[in-house]
Amino acid sequence: MNTRNQDFLSSVERMFDQAAELVGIPDDLRHKIKVANSTYTVRFGVRLRNKLYTFVGYRSVHSEHREPVKGGIRYSPYADQDEVEALAALMTYKCALVEAPFGGSKGALVIDPNEWEPHELERITRRFTQELAKRNLISPAQNVPAPDMGTGEREMAWMADEYKRLNPNELNTWACVTGKPVSKGGIRGRVEATGRGVQYALQEAFRHPQDIEHSGLSGTLAGKRIVVQGLGNVGYHAAQFLSQEDDALIIGVMERDGAVYDEDGIDVDGLHKHIHETGGVKGFKGFTNDSNSVLTCNCDIFIPAALEGVITKENADDIKANIIIEAANGPITFTANEMLRDRGCLIIPDLYANAGGVTVSYFEWVKNIGHIRFGRMQRRQHERQTMDMVAAVEEMTGAKFPERLLARIIQGPTELDLVRSGLDDVMREGYQVISAKWHSDPRIPDLRTAAMMIAIERIRDSYTSLGI
Numbered sequence: 001m002n003t004r005n006q007d008f009l010s011s012v013e014r015m016f017d018q019a020a021e022l023v024g025i026p027d028d029l030r031h032k033i034k035v036a037n038s039t040y041t042v043r044f045g046v047r048l049r050n051k052l053y054t055f056v057g058y059r060s061v062h063s064e065h066r067e068p069v070k071g072g073i074r075y076s077p078y079a080d081q082d083e084v085e086a087l088a089a090l091m092t093y094k095c096a097l098v099e100a101p102f103g104g105s106k107g108a109l110v111i112d113p114n115e116w117e118p119h120e121l122e123r124i125t126r127r128f129t130q131e132l133a134k135r136n137l138i139s140p141a142q143n144v145p146a147p148d149m150g151t152g153e154r155e156m157a158w159m160a161d162e163y164k165r166l167n168p169n170e171l172n173t174w175a176c177v178t179g180k181p182v183s184k185g186g187i188r189g190r191v192e193a194t195g196r197g198v199q200y201a202l203q204e205a206f207r208h209p210q211d212i213e214h215s216g217l218s219g220t221l222a223g224k225r226i227v228v229q230g231l232g233n234v235g236y237h238a239a240q241f242l243s244q245e246d247d248a249l250i251i252g253v254m255e256r257d258g259a260v261y262d263e264d265g266i267d268v269d270g271l272h273k274h275i276h277e278t279g280g281v282k283g284f285k286g287f288t289n290d291s292n293s294v295l296t297c298n299c300d301i302f303i304p305a306a307l308e309g310v311i312t313k314e315n316a317d318d319i320k321a322n323i324i325i326e327a328a329n330g331p332i333t334f335t336a337n338e339m340l341r342d343r344g345c346l347i348i349p350d351l352y353a354n355a356g357g358v359t360v361s362y363f364e365w366v367k368n369i370g371h372i373r374f375g376r377m378q379r380r381q382h383e384r385q386t387m388d389m390v391a392a393v394e395e396m397t398g399a400k401f402p403e404r405l406l407a408r409i410i411q412g413p414t415e416l417d418l419v420r421s422g423l424d425d426v427m428r429e430g431y432q433v434i435s436a437k438w439h440s441d442p443r444i445p446d447l448r449t450a451a452m453m454i455a456i457e458r459i460r461d462s463y464t465s466l467g468i
């Protein structure tokens with residue numbers, strides 16, 4: 001039994017209860033929304049290294065008020081039923097909040113991927129996919145997995161390919177899973193999506209001076225001192241975009257084997273490369289064994305982007321960041337959330353902050369069902385129309401259109417442009433509605449409760465219109 005995972009599930013449920021109380025929904029409906037509809041445990045054998053290994057996997061379906069249900073699959077030695085149920089519940093609330101038309105689900109395989117060779121992982125993943133497929137836990141219409149901790153494009157490609165083999169006559173097989181490589185039906189921008197969404201969320205928060213002042217900060221993202229935990233898919237992209245495009249300073253990075261601290265700003269790409277070459281942060285400029293000193297250092301923004309339960313009642317009082325943006329799912333426990341809130345810390349909650357991933361997964365699923373790349377039909381038409389407009393302006397004014405702007409204006413949007421634009425729109429609007437809700441009623445204590453309330457109201461409306 002893993003107490004961290006138990007605490008995670010109980011924190012999600014307490015956060016839900018607090019918000020449901022304020023929404024004022026009947027107890028029976030509240031209970032129905034809160035509990036997971038089903039959680040499957042699958043145990044399957046794979047013969048490897050001359051031995052039969054039994055693997056344990058989970059797929060929890062939290063709510064089917066909309067289908068398909070959606071959510072990642074993580075590969076982690078610490079996964080268990082409590083963890084997938086907490087993560088699946090968060091998926092339900094996240095999708096409702098950002099209006100991705102899905103119910104919530106999440107899966108896990110109990111495995112340390114570092115212990116296996118790629119060809120072994122492929123066999124294990126394909127067997128896991130067969131187990132999921134048998135139970136309709138992977139299907140374009142019913143349940144659509146995606147990457148999470150320990151998985152990425154490679155695992156999604158194996159899953160999609162296995163699903164295709166099992167269902168050769170289905171038309172929409174690519175839509176059975178998202179986060180695939182572009183060459184296997186994926187969409188440009190999914191790999192960066194969650195980190196990009198974190199960047200867009202922070203940009204929008206800084207367009208709300210009232211919220212930023214609440215945290216004790218002011219101004220823009222430029223020069224803000226940021227600490228990141230976990231330089232994996234989500235943490236790396238968030239850190240890279242915030243430092244390169246918003247001029248923020250990444251002063252600390254915590255990883256499994258220690259941390260890196262540099263007051264002048266860490267070279268994020270250099271560190272990322274170092275991790276890939278050496279397996280950790282040890283040996284990089286500014287390395288320290290004392291990760292706790294980095295967690296508790298003076299910084300403006302903390303981005304937990306690794307695992308759940310990293311800020312608890314034991315260390316919440318030591319955290320000095322003015323803003324915490326939850327790139328990871330569930331990094332702050334219920335009690336720690338209250339302690340941080342009471343001292344004015346602005347917490348941008350997971351169900352909004354890391355919704356960039358599922359948002360772009362939604363775009364990928366639509367692309368797969370539509371069987372056409374976004375922008376394919378209108379790109380050249382847009383270019384021709386803009387060239388006509390430029391010619392008309394030149395003719396009317398007798399002046400030449402500035403050369404430096406011409407190429408940028410004429411170029412029609414690529415798939416990546418459209419994905420980023422759609423994601424930016426979702427993240428901006430998401431923050432606006434949450435912030436407005438928070439400020440609309442003095443009983444609403446924080447952005448998390450506001451976000452949860454909006455999600456619950458939408459799920460309640462969906463259940464009510466279904467007649468349940």
Ligand SMILES: NC(=O)C1=CN([C@@H]2O[C@H](COP(=O)(O)OP(=O)(O)OC[C@H]3O[C@@H](n4cnc5c(N)ncnc54)[C@H](OP(=O)(O)O)[C@@H]3O)[C@@H](O)[C@H]2O)C=CC1
Pocket residue numbers: 072147148149150151194229230231232233234235254255256305306307308327328329354355357358
């Ligand atoms: N991928 C996605 O699209 C989405 C992910 N999320 C959430 O974001 C979080 C990170 O996911 P993702 O980036 O995909 O996962 P990755 O596996 O790509 O990265 C996780 C990173 O955290 C590091 N890490 C693991 N344990 C610790 C630890 N104890 N202390 C410090 N660092 C640690 C890992 O190191 P190592 O490689 O050594 O294990 C790795 O660098 C998770 O909570 C996930 O649920 C949320 C929405 C979407």
Ligand SMILES: O=C(O)CCC(=O)C(=O)O
Pocket residue numbers: 070071072073094144145146147148178179329354355357358359361
């Ligand atoms: O992309 C998706 O469908 C889900 C991503 C995910 O697992 C998450 O948001 O936690």
